[in-house]
Amino acid sequence: MTLTFTYELPLWYPLLSSAVASLGAGFIAPVAMAVVIQREKAEGSFQLLCALPISKERLFFGTVLAAVVGSLVLWLPGYAVAVLASIPKALGGIPLVITLGVIALSLSCVSASFVVTIALNTSSPTALAYVIALFFALPQLPAMLLLSERIEEKLHALLEPHLWTIMNLVLSIRGQLLVAGGLLLFSLLILFAGVQLFSSKRSYV
């Protein structure tokens, strides 16, 4: 008698796991970096860092880069596994996984620039927690609005004829580049404002 295991993972499983892991890690790493910054501020080591011969701009961008690299290190292994797992399922699913990866990477940049900017520019952990919570709650606003039936109906009517076009755009290379470019531009805007704020601060203690 032979016992045979037949175990088939549906395609959505690696897709979902890669999406959750990527987005989760992309947000967790900058938040962890913000916690470290606040801890160093409380212990006084941040003063030491600011007193070293390094320009405030380099210190700022170095910290943001560390947060981005941190999130990459966190989500890349899980993401790679998800990509490999999706290959035997359907080759057609790979572009979707790559899309998820690009969006997760772009969102990592946005969250790293925002969270680290706030962490470097505020000394109050409470204020930091409120601002981060607000930042992560904001993307949910459209979903909340959709709960209103009238808005949903209007949106439905508006988007339905273009739904396939939008889906195709998002899944195409051009669409991915557009979304990623938009998110990166948003990150750069946050970073520009952040570095201006940080370098013009009157106190780093």
Next chain:
Amino acid sequence: MSETPALEIEQMEKRYGEFSLRVNVTVRSGEVLGVVGPNGSGKTTLIRCLLGLVKPERGRIRFFGLDLERHEVAIKRRVGFILEGAPLFRRVRAGDVLRFCAGFYPHWDWDMVRSWMHQFQLDGSKEVAELSKGMRAQLGLIVAFGSRPDLLLLDEPTAGLDPGTRRWFVELARGALADFGPAILLTSHIMADVEDLADRIAFLRQGELLLVESKERLCQNWRRIRGRCRARPRLDSNEWVAIEYEAICGEIHLVTSCWQEGLLDRLWEAGVTEVTVQRLSLEEIYSYVMRPPS
């Protein structure tokens, strides 16, 4: 020794609500300036202003002839420092702290650092949090001196240390002065800390620099005079820092900050007899300078 001062602070003012720190002082190359004052007098704020950690409302700070605002990084490469409480990265190994800091300084002297680490039996593989307070202070001093800086800014480097470690700090600073001759700005609320090292002493009270004088001149100019007289004599208050007259026993105690032989003649004319003159210790001078104005 360079002609350009190591540090020039011109009309600097930093305000925190009601408190205002106003400083105008120069530290010459190779000179040790001790800034003394009670807690809350503005010593730490001064060091923070000099390291760019807080920005003053007005005034100008120049290091080696360079403006701090415009040449902050270039200046800091030549400046070693110890911040109040010697904060270091607590969860990082001592050796890694040194390697991290070394990366910022072009003249980091690893031979000197290794020799001091060996001399003080500092274990580089231990995390900073695992080191004793004295060892952390030693590590902080090694970080400050390791780059062989032209200027050292030391904020209460001996605060909370036992007498042995304090002695060690003085020896280390003396060794550095003999070796590469940095200028030092050293703050403390303990006179004995600066007494051994300082060439000049600045007295800071409630944000105001009351007096900046060389140690020799302080010792020369300040005297305590004891004598006897039948009634309280009439004396020029500009010449005397303190006048204490005990009517019951007819004893008078006077302290002056501008000692000269002529003062004795004036005391004689005012009816003071049996006069004895004593030098004051720096500790005593400190207590008289820091007295709140009556």
